[in-house]
Amino acid sequence: MPDMGRLLAEDLVRDVPDFPKPGILFKDITPVVQNHAALKEVVQLLAEWARPKQVDAVVGIEARGFIFGAPIALELGVGFVPLRKLGKLPYNRVAEEYALEYGTNTVEMHADSVQPGQNIIIIDDLLATGGTAAAAARLVERLGGRVAGFGFLIELEFLEGRKVLSPYDVHALIRYP
Amino acid sequence: MPDMGRLLAEDLVRDVPDFPKPGILFKDITPVVQNHAALKEVVQLLAEWARPKQVDAVVGIEARGFIFGAPIALELGVGFVPLRKLGKLPYNRVAEEYALEYGTNTVEMHADSVQPGQNIIIIDDLLATGGTAAAAARLVERLGGRVAGFGFLIELEFLEGRKVLSPYDVHALIRYP
Numbered sequence: 001m002p003d004m005g006r007l008l009a010e011d012l013v014r015d016v017p018d019f020p021k022p023g024i025l026f027k028d029i030t031p032v033v034q035n036h037a038a039l040k041e042v043v044q045l046l047a048e049w050a051r052p053k054q055v056d057a058v059v060g061i062e063a064r065g066f067i068f069g070a071p072i073a074l075e076l077g078v079g080f081v082p083l084r085k086l087g088k089l090p091y092n093r094v095a096e097e098y099a100l101e102y103g104t105n106t107v108e109m110h111a112d113s114v115q116p117g118q119n120i121i122i123i124d125d126l127l128a129t130g131g132t133a134a135a136a137a138r139l140v141e142r143l144g145g146r147v148a149g150f151g152f153l154i155e156l157e158f159l160e161g162r163k164v165l166s167p168y169d170v171h172a173l174i175r176y177p
Numbered sequence: 178m179p180d181m182g183r184l185l186a187e188d189l190v191r192d193v194p195d196f197p198k199p200g201i202l203f204k205d206i207t208p209v210v211q212n213h214a215a216l217k218e219v220v221q222l223l224a225e226w227a228r229p230k231q232v233d234a235v236v237g238i239e240a241r242g243f244i245f246g247a248p249i250a251l252e253l254g255v256g257f258v259p260l261r262k263l264g265k266l267p268y269n270r271v272a273e274e275y276a277l278e279y280g281t282n283t284v285e286m287h288a289d290s291v292q293p294g295q296n297i298i299i300i301d302d303l304l305a306t307g308g309t310a311a312a313a314a315r316l317v318e319r320l321g322g323r324v325a326g327f328g329f330l331i332e333l334e335f336l337e338g339r340k341v342l343s344p345y346d347v348h349a350l351i352r353y354p
Binding site: 016019020033036039040060062068073079084087088090113 | 193203205240254259
């Protein structure tokens with residue numbers, strides 16, 4: 001018998017060794033989104049978590065964050081804001097840099113995508129070191145928004161991204177110690 | 178009085194001159210997705226178009242195609258398949274190259290993402306020359322799927338992408354001559 005507390009999505013996450021480089025065990029979420037029931041489960045659970053927050057908009061982190069973020073926005077009755085890699089957004093932008101293992105990366109949002117005083121949740125598929133998510137929060141706050149929390153399908157607890165995002169509310173449906 | 182035949186989304190598409198390079202008038206769809214009613218309108222209209230096709234899965238083209246494709250898959254009661262740029266998908270893949278103005282580009286799908294005999298629709302935000310969409314169709318067919326049609330928010334008719342995708346069913350909500 002299936003464990004009633006276990007998510008369908010958890011059974012579908014696929015471990016891919018040595019991607020994107022040797023020694024990394026990649027959590028592949030494509031089998032989750034390819035399964036209608038699992039995709040629906042993830043969207044509904046993250047929307048349930050977000051609903052009491054009176055969210056004004058959902059920010060999704062490029063690219064897998066779009067797959068969950070847009071349906072969550074529709075479920076919550078609000079708009080969807082894409083956070084993108086450097087050079088992808090065409091209009092007036094704000095940018096934030098964050099550190100990688102080697103070098104830096106930059107993410108951008110449109111300057112008119114968040115209004116002062118709005119309650120924002122930030123969605124991505126996976127929380128690793130938290131660098132991108134923290135940069136997303138800085139962008140939202142530079143635009144005058146309030147970060148009401150971060151929602152993830154997966155959290156890699158051993159990378160301690162949750163500490164980087166403290167004291168924000170961080171919610172992950174599946175946590176790997 | 179508003180024209181009842183006109184989409185809310187059409188009023189929200191933003192023209193950005195000289196992006197990504199001089200001489201290009203870029204159609205920015207972020208104001209559409211940031212507006213809940215407009216995002217919902219686009220998803221529902223494309224889902225209505227697709228519903229009679231008995232679709233088994235929705236393929237979305239990275240990255241803006243994810244924003245519309247995932248909600249359309251949820252609306253249709255099927256799974257979502259991401260088509261990604263080279264090197265982004267971790268598992269066993271099939272790849273197709275297509276021509277750009279200068280050089281080539283490559284897109285990939287997971288080899289297990291479409292099953293033989295499945296009816297597939299391919300979703301993106303915008304139809305320009307049709308190169309990416311045609312490569313997506315070749316990938317679906319290499320995996321044994323049947324392309325039931327292409328759905329776009331926007332079609333740039335002067336680039337004649339529709340010809341490249343002939344004889345497939347091509348549906349666009351907003352067409353610029």
